[in-house]
Amino acid sequence: MIHKSPTRKHMSRFCNYPVPQTPVFQTGGGTFSSRRRKSSVTPLTTPLSTTSVRRRSRQSSPSRSSMISSPTRTSSGSSSRGRSAEGLVNLDNVLEGGTTQQCRGTISVSIRLKPSDTNTRSPWYASDDHTIVHNDLGEFWFDKVFSPQTNNYGVYEEIGKPMIDKLFQGYNATIFAYGMTGSGKTFTMSGTRDEAGLILLSVEQIFSQIMKESVNNKSYEVRVSYLEIYNEKIYDLLNYPSAKSPGGTYGSFQSKNVPGAGAELPVRDDARHGVRVVGLTEQQVHSSEDVLRKIELGNSNRRTGETDYNTRSSRSHAIVTIKVTCTELLSGTDTTSTLSLCDLAGSERAAGQHERRKEGAFINKSLLALGTVISKLSAVSGASGGGAATPPPTFGNSHVPYRDSKLTRILQPALSGDSIVTTICTIDTKPDAMSETVNTIRFASRAKNVSMTVKRNEAEATHDKDELLHSLRRQLDEQQDLICELRRAQPPADQSSCEATPLGPSATVLMLRRENETLKKKLQHCERLLDKDDAAVEDEQFVEIVEMLPPAVGALLESKIQGLESQLREHRAYTAQLEQRLSEAEAEARLVTQQARAQAQTLSGDDGTLQRVVREQEEELEELQRSLARKNKMLDALQSAKRLREGALRPLNRGLGAGAGAGLGDGRVAHKSGGVGT
Numbered sequence: 112m113i114h115k116s117p118t119r120k121h122m123s124r125f126c127n128y129p130v131p132q133t134p135v136f137q138t139g140g141g142t143f144s145s146r147r148r149k150s151s152v153t154p155l156t157t158p159l160s161t162t163s164v165r166r167r168s169r170q171s172s173p174s175r176s177s178m179i180s181s182p183t184r185t186s187s188g189s190s191s192r193g194r195s196a197e198g199l200v201n202l203d204n205v206l207e208g209g210t211t212q213q214c215r216g217t218i219s220v221s222i223r224l225k226p227s228d229t230n231t232r233s234p235w236y237a238s239d240d241h242t243i244v245h246n247d248l249g250e251f252w253f254d255k256v257f258s259p260q261t262n263n264y265g266v267y268e269e270i271g272k273p274m275i276d277k278l279f280q281g282y283n284a285t286i287f288a289y290g291m292t293g294s295g296k297t298f299t300m301s302g303t304r305d306e307a308g309l310i311l312l313s314v315e316q317i318f319s320q321i322m323k324e325s326v327n328n329k330s331y332e333v334r335v336s337y338l339e340i341y342n343e344k345i346y347d348l349l350n351y352p353s354a355k356s357p358g359g360t361y362g363s364f365q366s367k368n369v370p371g372a373g374a375e376l377p378v379r380d381d382a383r384h385g386v387r388v389v390g391l392t393e394q395q396v397h398s399s400e401d402v403l404r405k406i407e408l409g410n411s412n413r414r415t416g417e418t419d420y421n422t423r424s425s426r427s428h429a430i431v432t433i434k435v436t437c438t439e440l441l442s443g444t445d446t447t448s449t450l451s452l453c454d455l456a457g458s459e460r461a462a463g464q465h466e467r468r469k470e471g472a473f474i475n476k477s478l479l480a481l482g483t484v485i486s487k488l489s490a491v492s493g494a495s496g497g498g499a500a501t502p503p504p505t506f507g508n509s510h511v512p513y514r515d516s517k518l519t520r521i522l523q524p525a526l527s528g529d530s531i532v533t534t535i536c537t538i539d540t541k542p543d544a545m546s547e548t549v550n551t552i553r554f555a556s557r558a559k560n561v562s563m564t565v566k567r568n569e570a571e572a573t574h575d576k577d578e579l580l581h582s583l584r585r586q587l588d589e590q591q592d593l594i595c596e597l598r599r600a601q602p603p604a605d606q607s608s609c610e611a612t613p614l615g616p617s618a619t620v621l622m623l624r625r626e627n628e629t630l631k632k633k634l635q636h637c638e639r640l641l642d643k644d645d646a647a648v649e650d651e652q653f654v655e656i657v658e659m660l661p662p663a664v665g666a667l668l669e670s671k672i673q674g675l676e677s678q679l680r681e682h683r684a685y686t687a688q689l690e691q692r693l694s695e696a697e698a699e700a701r702l703v704t705q706q707a708r709a710q711a712q713t714l715s716g717d718d719g720t721l722q723r724v725v726r727e728q729e730e731e732l733e734e735l736q737r738s739l740a741r742k743n744k745m746l747d748a749l750q751s752a753k754r755l756r757e758g759a760l761r762p763l764n765r766g767l768g769a770g771a772g773a774g775l776g777d778g779r780v781a782h783k784s785g786g787v788g789t
């Protein structure tokens with residue numbers, strides 16, 4: 112959006128470069144002041160209030176250093192927050208039942224100035240965080256203007272992070288980079304080895320957010336796809352033949368080696384999903400590293416070549432789509448939101464080389480189609496008054512030529528209100544790029560005028576309830592098996608619990624103990640006898656009696672005592688032997704117990720961990736049982752509702768007959784496909 116219309120003087124001096132249109136927002140022929148425009152046309156990613164912006168700024172700073180190698184804070188990055196928070200306070204959300212169901216506003220547009228590689232003073236410069244100035248053309252106001260000093264992280268914080276936040280609120284989000292060849296689109300989106308780009312930073316944020324949100328019975332699935340549009344043909348960059356032709360571009364495909372790889376993919380209007388690329392692979396990913404590996408693979412497949420402005424110019428439009436599906440386990444509902452990151456090929460003047468010229472023609476044609484679509488959307492928005500106060504128009508597809516190129520067909524859902532859209536327009540401020548820069552500013556101005564209403568994706572019931580139940584039951588069984596296994600592997604809490612295991616070495620110990628007990632009792636008995644005998648022998652009266660007895664009787668008594676003494680010696684020897692065996696058996700038992708403990712520790716880390724694991728498993732088991740009970744209730748309710756509905760519909764169906772139902776279905780399909788046409 113233009114902050115100040117260029118003066119006549121400026122226009123006459125720069126008549127070779129048609130100046131971007133004046134803003135469409137006018138009252139009684141006059142243009143709104145910049146402050147008025149800021150508050151009336153609100154980008155969809157703008158935070159709700161000043162406080163929320165400031166809070167987010169503080170919260171995001173700790174993660175900054177962890178995400179980039181050189182966390183230098185640019186002056187523009189830090190000052191912009193306060194500035195933007197002043198003017199952009201009204202997001203115009205529609206609230207339904209306390210929850211934001213849709214967002215209304217305009218496409219958010221930013222300009223990024225590429226650092227100059229010469230000492231020549233450029234006529235373009237950023238005068239503040241929202242204004243780009245040309246010495247002669249005047250000032251142009253946008254949601255954000257990034258000075259040449261802003262690094263990729265600064266750009267990500269301003270335009271990438273708010274989009275990820277929206278993604279997790281259930282909105283689709285699209286970021287695309289537009290600009291002339293060599294102006295920094297790929298640098299912004301993909302970054303370099305030293306400086307991560309928007310794709311990497313966004314993916315990291317998505318996975319860190321998933322880590323935070325994966326509690327409270329939510330589970331996430333992330334899928335990635337990557338396509339390119341080269342010479343008006345769509346290719347899957349993740350399903351591609353491996354060999355490159357000499358010269359850096361793909362000359363001929365070797366699809367015979369990889370089935371389906373490298374084949375051109377058609378675009379179709381799907382009744383359920385709208386516009387989609389048929390056959391595009393979506394690969395499941397589990398970490399940001401996983402995504403990056405795939406994107407690197409895709410990048411190596413992307414067609415590049417040398418142009419006058421860029422030694423490694425992207426010769427195709429490339430779109431990375433990250434699909435995040437959140438499943439609420441308790442309600443069994445899924446919400447899928449997609450983030451699309453588009454690195455468009457650069458607009459350029461005619462190149463010398465034939466191949467480059469041909470590619471350039473396709474690139475320019477598709478960018479022209481995109482420009483026309485944006486221009487139409489901008490005009491429709493302008494005609495309806497733009498701004499948040501007036502409801503944005505529903506774009507009749509017949510007015511907007513989406514079908515003029517593959518790029519606009521693919522971007523059609525996003526531009527028709529299916530997604531929050533942010534565009535970053537990169538410009539190279541060197542003098543010989545002047546006409547391309549003016550074109551980019553014109554495109555950006557028109558994009559800034561496009562207002563749209565974006566609906567939040569609705570949660571869908573998981574299709575197969577039986578499958579969910581089955582999987583919960585299976586989990587339950589597995590948990591129970593695991594608990595039993597852990598209990599079996601767990602060593603006894605104390606030594607005496609050896610008895611709990613009737614087999615194995617502890618049974619030997621038990622047997623020996625019992626034998627020992629018996630022997631001890633026998634020994635005690637013998638000792639008692641012996642004690643008696645000894646006492647008797649030592650007893651003076653007993654001795655007197657023995658002496659008084661006839662010698663034969665005395666001798667008999669004495670021999671009895673001696674017999675008892677020898678029996679006692681035998682028992683003592685036997686007891687010593689048994690005690691020796693017992694101590695050996697106990698040593699063996701200790702060894703076995705230690706081994707059992709060690710085994711259990713290997714299984715669970717240590718005794719405490721094992722106990723904890725068992726406890727956690729039990730808690731989880733209880734939770735699953737509760738969840739199962741809730742599911743069962745829900746199923747019952749659904750089934751009874753279904754029966755009721757069938758009961759209610761039966762007389763109606765009989766009245767209408769089968770033909771009427773088929774007619775309704777056909778009518779819906781015809782209406783849908785008619786709606787998508789141009």
Ligand SMILES: Nc1ncnc2c1ncn2[C@@H]1O[C@H](COP(=O)(O)OP(=O)(O)OP(=O)(O)O)[C@@H](O)[C@H]1O
Binds near residue numbers: 224259299456458
């Ligand atoms: N903001 C920037 N800071 C530092 N270097 C940059 C910046 N923008 C671009 N460059 C450098 O300029 C060169 C061209 O950039 P890049 O390849 O990103 O351009 P592009 O717009 O994607 O071009 P094309 O459309 O031809 O693919 C690269 O070497 C890149 O590293």
